[in-house]
Amino acid sequence: MTPADLRTALRPAGLVTEQPVGRSTAWWGVMLFIATEGTVFAALLGSYFYLRFQHGVPWPPDGIAQPDLRLPLVMTAVLVPSSLPVAWAEAGIRRGRRWQVRAGLLATLVMGGTFLGLQGMEYHENLREYTVTTNVYGSLFYVITTFHGAHVTVGLFMVCWLLAAAGRGGVSARRPEPVRVVAYYWHFVDAVWVAILFTVYLSPRL
Amino acid sequence: MAGGEWAGHRRPLAPVARIVGCGLLVLLGGCSGGAPSTLDPAGTGARRVEGLWWLLFWISVVVFAEVMALLAWALVFRRRPDRRISRVEPTRFVVVAGAGVPFVILLAAYGVGLRDLAALRQPESPPAVTVDVTGHKWWWEVRYAGVDGATANEIRIPVGEPVRVRLRTVDVLHSFWVPQLMPKTDLIAGKVRETWLRAERPGEYRGQCAEYCGLQHAHMALQVVAQPRAEFDAWLARLAAPAATPDSDAERRGQQAFLQGTCVACHTVRGTAATGTVGPDLSTLGARWSLGAGAVPNDGGHLGGWIVNSQTVKPGNAMPPQPVDAAALPDLIAYLESLR
Amino acid sequence: MSERVSSRAALVGGLLLWFAVLGGALSWAVHSLAAWSIDELACEAGHDDLAGVPLVGAIALAVLLPAAGATAALVVSVLAWRRLRPEPREDGDRATGRAHLLAVVGLWLNLLALAMIVFGGVAALVLPPCQR
Amino acid sequence: MPSSTAAARGTRPGPEAMASLTRHWAEAPSLRTWFGTVDHKRIGRRYLVTAAVFFGFAGASAVAMRTQLAGPEAGILSPREYNQLFTMHGTAMIFLFSTPMLFGFGNFLVPLMIGARDMAFPRLNAFGYWVFLFAGLFMWASVPAGAAPNGGWFAYVPLTDERNTPGLHLDVYTLGLLFLGISTTSGAVNFIVTALKLRAPGMSLNRVPVFVWAIVATSFMVLVALPVLNLDNALLFLDRRFDTRFFEPERGGNVLLWQHLFWIFGHPDVYIIVMPALGIVSAVLPVFCRRGIVGYPLIVFSIVAIAIISFGVWVHHMFATGLPQLSYGFFSAASTVITIPSGLQIFAWLATMLVGRIVVSVPFLFVVGFLVTFVVGGVTGVMFALTAFDQQTTDTYFVVAHFHYVLFGGAVFPILAGVYYWLPKMTGRMFSVRLGRWAFWLVFVGMNLTFFPMHVSGLLGMPRRVYTYPGGLGWDPWNLLATIGAYVVAAGLLLVAVGVVHALRRGAPAPDDPWGGDSLEWTTSSPPKPYNFPVIPRVHSLHPNWDPRTVESTGPGATEDRILAEGRTTLCTSELDGRYERPVEMPEETRKPLLAAVGLLMVFLGLLLAWYWVAAAGAALVIGTLAAWLWPPRRTPQEAGVAG
The missing domain is CATH 2.60.40.420 (Cupredoxins -  blue copper proteins)
Incomplete structure (x- = not known):
């Protein structure tokens, strides 16, 4: 970006720019849905910090140990890269490669399923120490992670649906929207996990 | 704090404002006496807010009158069928009247509001x-x-x-x-x-x-x-000090009924065996202004009714109906009323 | 609008217009959330500092930085507004008309945002941070 | 930009094209289509009627409460009944009347005003209506069952937790609002996408009717505000049913969290209610001043500004909770400044009147009633921005007076203006002017008689939400006046209902454009055909119906690319400038939305009554229906690219 570019950009012709190709109604629909879902998570994680700072030290309270990081980091390593096969599948549908869609989605299905399994293991471990009714920390931990887990589950349902639809030929280069919608949703679920990793697992150590 | 000066500075105008304002309200039915009225302050905090109210009230009256005058003007003079419809955009009027003037008023009101807020939480001397x-x-x-x-x-x-x-x-x-x-x-x-x-x-x-x-x-x-x-x-x-001790036979009988009954489970009368903490301390009950936190006046009749079944007086309160012997009730009332 | 500009300049121009529209509002949102949450949470927890920074200083930052952001947005919106004056004909180029509308909206939004941030700053000057 | 030869020739739809449009869009008058309709006009009318019925229930609650409060120490209602009634009154007026009513107007009008043939997602639209209907019935059914919510519409913890309010009351509240939220959210998404993508070609942002701006801004607010309320309700439900500890101080919870989350939603919600109503005013007022609205950019700015700033004022509902004063300062600042956009709108309307030529019709009367009352509510609103004053008057009848002036004045009057203004378009019938004028004067006088005295009783120290009060405190005459007023309002509103029924039964047939309106809905027939516009217009100005070029674009100037008679099709245009992009296929009638809504009803009933297997079955039904609903259709020739 040079000053000359900036000057041009501030000319009327630059300021009136609109994207050459508008988005589809499906794109807007899913983006708005993600925005409103994102607000739920923002409010939930905001509530975590509100309760935590009003609670004071120690946090976690009542002798609960700091969250163990090993398993969550493995879960992160499984979930976050699962965006890649989805993106790959989306690239595939644009070229009409239905096999690529199916392979990408299958990979995502496996990774997402693994994540849920690991989350079950984590719960199994943690439930021995505290439950959702122990105190506000327990409530926050389980409600936040379960709510996210439910989103992963919904995402997996969508992937299954798409696999079935792709098999029937309902998805094609001309109708890529279903793949795109699922891809955006999945990326969103991934991004939320990063925020949860920071809030629930890392921030108590700060 | 500068707020004190401000309140003092405002006082000369306040009575006038109050009289005119009350006059407006009287037209609608009168400034009612006997009310726990925010417009009849008797405390430092309430007086400060009363001053703020009259300031806001007069601003509101002026703003309302202005808008109504414009509205009336339009309704009266712009209705004739021969009116030429103007194609000009009176944007400047909208900006000045709708944003400029309000901004100045709001700025002033906000400033006064901040001063009053700061003053509300600071008694002039530390409370004893x-x-x-x-x-x-x-x-x-x-x-x-x-x-x-x-x-x-x-x-x-x-x-x-x-x-x-x-x-x-x-x-x-x-x-x-x-x-x-x-x-x-x-x-x-x-x-x-x-x-x-x-x-x-x-x-x-x-x-x-x-x-x-x-x-x-x-x-x-x-x-x-x-x-x-x-x-x-x-x-x-x-x-x-401990609660008053009974003087008459009736009061003594009443005390006995009180201490032997279910009352002591919930109520305290200092100096007796009654040490319950669920309900109010009754050690000075007789001197209080009401029963049931303003539900009924504190007199013998209401007290009896309250004891027998307070649920008819204040449904849902924590005190269950009491199985008091009708003969013992006057004594119980006499005792409780003697607790002053 | 017959003039053509490079695609990069066009992209930057489009983004600048949106900054002119929403920059002030975003700055104010940051100010509002930061200043409030710092104040309420620190005071409820009984602190008068935030990781070593005095509370007053932290709140001052939460006023000054957003104020700078809102001012920048205001400058861009004034520039855009002046350059996009619509042609006198109502049916002039509709893209210019649309962009001019957005510039006007942004100009006013930035003014209001700046006013709110300044009002908040005045409160921070008058009231001690944890007084109740 | 497709350049067909037809554009040069100029065509209007021939009889063949008209027949084809009817074939593709008309719905057979059968019970099947009644349950399966996706026509935004039918759905919009249903929203209006259903919301009006809920308004009737909530209004009847208000009359019952006013009767109880007519004099001191009255025994008409027990405290148990009173507390349920005032909670349901508030909850229903806010959630089941105002927003759905205005969404009803939006549903009917947005596609017509922007020159589209339906909403962007017609099936989602139908789904939204069914969910609204079921959620409303879900909540109202609790009243005869004696289990209605009783914690106030704001449901503060810990009063509303399991210990202090056992029973189903608050579960009805939390689940009912979560259920309803699904409807409101889907409606909001639909409005935004419709207004961004389906505007007629040429309708750049600077030519969008103010009402559409208002609906879009409102929808954005819904999408950001409602999730916060949903979260709050979900946490409360978890606390009550599954013993989580979010709001339990003994276990580290915090009762103020409820209030913060509630009001982060709650204050924007005030504007979610008022803003579309102000949009109605901006649509109605200029038409009866016979000129375009003054200061269109300023009004658009006001809408956008309010939509944003309203999210930064919520703590002014918590000024008495004892937070640090400086925290109050920030919110006091925003609450003060948010007055300015509203002030600009008021003066823009006044200016429009001052330079126009006024025709005092029934809709305009209600607009005038709105102006008078809304200004009163506005000036008292500014008072609450000042913390010190708010601390004295919050939770008194002064607040009740204030927000009824804002909500009755700012929403009900415009809604009534809208009812009379668009009744000819919606029903094809004209109303009785005499009945309309009587209704206006009764409502206007009654409204002021009801709510003005509440200012005084509030200043005299009368708190809100009391089921009775002692005599002799100076409150009696004001309460009596308010009660008399309530009956007058009720009579006026009944007269409105009578007027609507009378119009439907006896009204003269309405012309296409009875008022000389400026927006696109007046270019089409009354009531509009199922496809709305035989030709999608090309828009040349902010006032298309007053603009000969736009009118011509649907007549001799019509081009094939805007007739689109081969299929159930409408047009997609670009978001900002409204450039022609492509035709899009619209779905046909289906009962899947109804089925999905039934599934949701099962989910929420199951949760309420702790029949979790019913909830699970409902969830399965929802998932199955959605999967079938979204299943890719067999491709039609249009999709295969013949017309693309």
Whole structure:
């Protein structure tokens, strides 16, 4: 970006720019849905910090140990890269490669399923120490992670649906929207996990 | 604090404003006497807000009159069928009247509001008396720091002195509000809140819970009694002492009925075996202004009705109907009324 | 609008217009959330500092930085507004008309945002951070 | 930009094209289509009627409460009944009347005003209506069952937790609002996408009717505000049913969290209610001043500004909770400044009147009633921005007076103006002017008689939400006046209903454009055909119906690419400038939305009554229906690219 570019950009012709190709109604629909879902998570994680700072030290309270990081980091390593096969599948549908869609989605299905399994293991471990009714920390931990887990589950349902639809030929280069919608949703679920990793697992150590 | 000067500075205009304002209200039915009115302040905090109210009131009157005048003008003069429709865009008028002028007014109002807010939480001198008020569904428990003894729904304060009020609740949220003395402060579960009162003149000031607190939110009143320091000190000493002992036979019989009945499970009468803490401390019951936190006046008839079945008077309150022998009831009433 | 500009300049121009529209509002949102949450949470926890920074200083930052952001947005919106004056004909180029509308909206939004941040700053000057 | 030869020739739809449009869009008058309709006009009318019925229930609650409060120590209602009624009154007026009513107007009008043939997602639209209907019935059914919510519409913890309010009351509240939220959210998404993508070609942002701006801004607010309320309700439900500890101070919870989350939603919600209503005013007022609205950019700015700033004022509902004063300062600042956009709108309307030529019709009367009352509510609103004053008057009848002036004045009057203004378009019938004028004067006088005295009783120290009050405190005459007023309002509103029924039964047939309106809905027939426009217009100005070029674009100037008779099709245009992009296929009638809504009803009933297997079955039904609903259709020739 040079000053000359900036000057041009501030000319009327630059300021009136609109994207050459508008988005589809499906794109807007899913983006708005993600925005409103994102607000739920923002409010939930905001509530975590509100309760935590009003609670004071120690946090976690009542002798609960700091969250163990090993398993969550493995879960992160499984979930976050699962965006890649989805993106790959989306690239595939644009070229009409239905096999690529199916392979990408299958990979995502496996990774997402693994994540849920690991989350079950984590719960199994943690439930021995505290439950959702122990105190506000327990409530926050389980409600936040379960709510996210439910989103992963919904995402997996969508992937299954798409696999079935792709098999029937309902998805094609001309109708890529279903793949795109699922891809955006999945990326969103991934991004939320990063925020949860920071809030629930890392921030108590700060 | 500069706020004091401000209040003093405003005073010369205040009576005029009040008279004209009340005049407007009188046209609509009168400034009612006997009300716990925010417009009849008797305390430092309420007086400051009253001043703010009249400022805002007059701004509002002017703004409303302006808009109505323009509206009337349009309705009268722009209705004739021969009116030429103007194609000009009176944007400047809209900007000046709709944004410029309001901005200046709002800026001033905001500044005054900040000053009053800052002043509300600062008594001129540190309070010497601290009252601990605890909200219950649906009554106020009142204790004084350093004094062993409690009363209910009644706060006595020395006139002219700032009094600190510490607010807690044992159940739901309530809000402590004595309109003539001080704006309200909520009682927040799990937290302690503080406010202060300073009555300018002796008198009785009605207060009421202002935060919806359930079934009997309507019947959660209290009374603040501001009295000269000497009277207050005497009353406080009385509060700390054991309850009055029965004088007559009837009262003695009543005491017996009280102590042998179910009353002691919930109520305390200091100096006796009654040490329950669920309901209000009854050691000075006879001297209080009401029963059931403003539900009914405190007299023999109402007291009897309350004991037998308070659920008809204040449905949902914590006191169950009492199986009191009809013959023993007058004695019980006599005893309780003797607790002053 | 017959003039053509490079695609990069066009992209930057489009983004600048949106900054002119929403920059002030975003700055104010940051100010509002930061200043409030710092104040309420620190005071409820009984602190008068935030990781070593005095509370007043932290709140001052939460006023000054957003104020700078809102001012920048205001400058861009004034520039855009002046350059996009619509042609006198109502049916002039509709893209210019649309962009001019957005510039006007942004100009006013930035003014209001700046006013709110300044009002908040005045409150921070008058009231001690943890007084109740 | 497709350049067909037809554009040069100029065509209007021939009889063949008209027949084809009817074939593709008309719905057979059968019970099947009644349950399966996706026509935004039918759905919009249903929203209006259903919301009006809920308004009737909530209004009847208000009359019952005013009767109880007519004099001191009255015994008409028990405290138990009173507390349920005032909670349901508030909850229903806010959630089941105002927003759905205005969404009803939006549903009917947005596609017509922007020159589209339906909403962007017609099936989602139908789904939204069914969910609204079921959620409303779900909540109202609790009243005869004696289990209605009783914690106030704001449901503060810990009063509303399991310990202090056992029973189903608050579960009805939390679940009912979560259920309803699904409807409101889907409606909001639909409005935004419709207004961004389906505007007629040429309708750049600077030519969008103010009402559409208002609906879009409102929808954005819904999408950001409602999730916060949903979260709050979900946490409360978990606390009550599954013993989580979010609001329990003894276990580290915090009762103020409820209030923060509630009001982060709650204050924007005030504007979610008022803003579309102000949009109605901006649509109605200029037409009866016979000129375009003054200061269109300023009004658009006001809408956008309010939509944003309203999210930064919520703590002014918590000024008495004892937070640090400086925290109050920030919110006091925003609450003060948010007055300015509203002030600009008021003066823009006044200016429009001052330079126009006024025709005092029934809709305009209601607009005038709105102006008078809304200004009163506005000036008292500014007072609450000042913390010190707010602490004295919050939770008193002064607040009740204030927000009824804002909501009755700011929403009900415009809604009534809208009812009379668009009744000819919606029903094809004209109303009786005499009945309309009587209704206006009764409502206007009654409204002021009801709510003005509440200012006084509030200043005299009368708190809100009390089921009775002692005599002799100076409150009696004001309460009596308010009660008399309530009956007058009720009579006026009944007269409105009578007027609507009378119009439907006896009204003269309405012309296409009875008022000389400026927006696109007046270019089409009354009531509009199922496809709305035989030709999608090309828009040349902010006032298309007053603009000969736009009118011509649907007549001799019509081009094939805007007739689109081969299929159930409408047009997609670009978001900002409204450039022609492509035709899009619209779905046909289906009962899947109804089925999905039934599934949701099962989910929420199951949760309410702790029949979790019913909830699980409902969830399965929802998932199955959605999967079938979204299943890719067999491709039609249009999709295969013949017309693309």
